[in-house]
Amino acid sequence: MDKKIVGAVLLVLLILGGIGFFLMRKEGPQPSPTPTTGPGPTEGIVLKIITRHASTIWKITKETFLNSDLAKQYNIVDLRFYSPNFALWPDVIKKEKPDVAWGGGPTVFNDLVEKGLVAPLTDPELLDEISSIPDDISGAEMKHYKDGKLMWVAAAISSFGFTYNKKMLNERGFPEPQTWEDLSSPVYGKMLPLPAISYARSTTSTSHSRIYQIILQKEGWEKGWVLIAGLAANGRPYGGSVEAQWAVQTGEVPIGIMIDFYGYELQLQSPDFIYVMPPGTIVNGDPIALLSTSSHPEAAQAFIRWVLSAEGQAVLWLDERINRMPVREDAFRTPKGRERMDLYERYNQTIALQAIQFNESLAGATYFSIAYYLDAVFCDTHDELVRTWKKLVDALYANKITQEEFERFKYELGKPLTWEKDGKTYTFTLEYAIEINEELKKNPAFASEMQSIWRQVAVQRYEGIYAQIPDP
Structure with missing residues (x-):
C-alpha cells in the first residue's frame, strides 16, 4: 500500500514540473525593470x-x-x-x-x-x-x-469683528453691540454668572489674536488692555475660534468675536445672527x-x-x-x-472699509508676548476675574458706586500688571513686551515661568480690588 502511495505522489510532481517548465518556455525570459530618474506615471x-x-x-x-x-x-x-x-x-x-x-x-x-x-x-x-x-x-x-x-x-481677504444673536439679546433686554468698546460695557456683565461673549485663547487662534492686536493698536496699549479685560470678564474663554463660534451658534452665548467668514456662516443659518465690522477694525x-x-x-x-x-x-x-x-x-x-x-x-x-492704520511690524514684535500674557491674565485666572467684575457691575447698578468710581476700578482691573523678580520691578509695558517676545517664542521654560508670575500677580490684583468694592 505504501509503495502505491509513493508512486502516485511522484507522478503528480512530475506532471506539475512539466507544466511549469512548459509555461516558463512559453513566457520567455523576463525583462529587467527600466531605471527611472523621477516619479513614474502612476506615482506622481x-x-x-x-x-x-x-x-x-x-x-x-x-x-x-x-x-x-x-x-x-x-x-x-x-x-x-x-x-x-x-x-x-x-x-x-x-x-x-x-x-x-x-x-x-x-x-x-x-x-x-x-x-x-x-x-x-x-x-x-x-x-x-x-x-x-x-x-x-x-x-x-x-x-x-x-x-x-x-x-x-x-x-x-478677511475683516475682523463680532457676531451677535439679535433675537437672544432682545429677549433678554440687552442692547445690540456695534463697537469694540460695547463689548466691555458693564451692561453685559448683568448676565453673569452666565457669559455674554465667547472669545478664544490667544495661543490657540491666530484670528482672535489679530482681534486683540487690533484693539491694542486702536485704543493704545493701556486703554486696550482695559477694554480687553472688560470683554474677557463679560465672556468666557474657549479652546479655539471654532469653539467660540459654536458657542454663539448653539446659544450658549449671545455674542462672539470672530473672523468675518465665521459670521457669514452663521448669517446663512439664521437671520437672527448679525455680523458686525466695527469702526476701528482692519482688512487682512x-x-x-x-x-x-x-x-x-x-x-x-x-x-x-x-x-x-x-x-x-x-x-x-x-x-x-x-x-x-x-x-x-x-x-x-x-x-x-x-x-x-x-x-x-x-x-x-x-x-470700502475705513480701517485703522495697522502696524504689521509691531504686531509681529509683540505677538507672543500678547498671546502668553492674555492667556495667563484673562483665561487661566478667569474665575477670579469674573468674581471681581460681577461684584463691580452689581455695585454700579445698585448705586453703591458712581460711574466715575466704576471706571477707576475698571482701569485698575485691566491695566498692565507690575511685578517683582530677582529684586527688580517690571511692568508689562509695550517696550517690555517687545523685549521679551522672541525669548517667549523660543524658550518654553521662560514662557512657563512668566505665565506663572502673571497668573499669581493677576489673582492678587483681582482679590485686592474685590475687597475694595462695596457690597451691592
Whole structure:
C-alpha cells in the first residue's frame, strides 16, 4: 500500500514540473525593470502644504484641484496637509519640508520670510495671474516683497469683528453691540454668572489674536488692555475660534468675536445672527507662499496659480461651506460667483472699509508676548476675574458706586500688571513686551515661568480690588 502511495505522489510532481517548465518556455525570459530618474506615471507628485485653514477647505481643495487640468499637467496626484500650532511652524517646516504655506495671517508669514523659509515666486504664468490682484486693499498689503522679490501673495481677504444673536439679546433686554468698546460695557456683565461673549485663547487662534492686536493698536496699549479685560470678564474663554463660534451658534452665548467668514456662516443659518465690522477694525490679506524646502517648486507654483485664479477663488471661497472673501473681484464674475451676490455685497463693504492704520511690524514684535500674557491674565485666572467684575457691575447698578468710581476700578482691573523678580520691578509695558517676545517664542521654560508670575500677580490684583468694592 505504501509503495502505491509513493508512486502516485511522484507522478503528480512530475506532471506539475512539466507544466511549469512548459509555461516558463512559453513566457520567455523576463525583462529587467527600466531605471527611472523621477516619479513614474502612476506615482506622481504629492504636494505637502502647511496651513491654518480648517479641514473643510482641505477637502474642497483636494476634490477640485486634483481633478483640474493643471494637476494632471504637473502630475500632482495628492495633497498632504499639516496644521500644527503656529508657534511650531518653523520647526515643522524644517523637519517635514513642505512645499507650500497657506493661510495663517501676515504676521506668521513675515516671520517665515525673515527666517529664510520662503522662496520667491518666479513662475511667469503664476506672476501673470498675480498681476490681477491689487497691491493693497483698505491699506493692507496683498503682496509682500523682500529685496525686490515677491515672497507671498494674499489668497483671500478677511475683516475682523463680532457676531451677535439679535433675537437672544432682545429677549433678554440687552442692547445690540456695534463697537469694540460695547463689548466691555458693564451692561453685559448683568448676565453673569452666565457669559455674554465667547472669545478664544490667544495661543490657540491666530484670528482672535489679530482681534486683540487690533484693539491694542486702536485704543493704545493701556486703554486696550482695559477694554480687553472688560470683554474677557463679560465672556468666557474657549479652546479655539471654532469653539467660540459654536458657542454663539448653539446659544450658549449671545455674542462672539470672530473672523468675518465665521459670521457669514452663521448669517446663512439664521437671520437672527448679525455680523458686525466695527469702526476701528482692519482688512487682512491671508497669504499663500512657496517654501524654500519644496522638492517640487514648479508643481507647487502651479498649485498656487490655481488658488489665485478667478476660478480657483470662486470654487474655494464662495462654496457655501466656506463663505470667505476672495482677493479677486472677478471671482464674482465666474458661474459660481454669480450665485453668491450675498457675499459680493459684503465684499464691496469690506474693500470700502475705513480701517485703522495697522502696524504689521509691531504686531509681529509683540505677538507672543500678547498671546502668553492674555492667556495667563484673562483665561487661566478667569474665575477670579469674573468674581471681581460681577461684584463691580452689581455695585454700579445698585448705586453703591458712581460711574466715575466704576471706571477707576475698571482701569485698575485691566491695566498692565507690575511685578517683582530677582529684586527688580517690571511692568508689562509695550517696550517690555517687545523685549521679551522672541525669548517667549523660543524658550518654553521662560514662557512657563512668566505665565506663572502673571497668573499669581493677576489673582492678587483681582482679590485686592474685590475687597475694595462695596457690597451691592
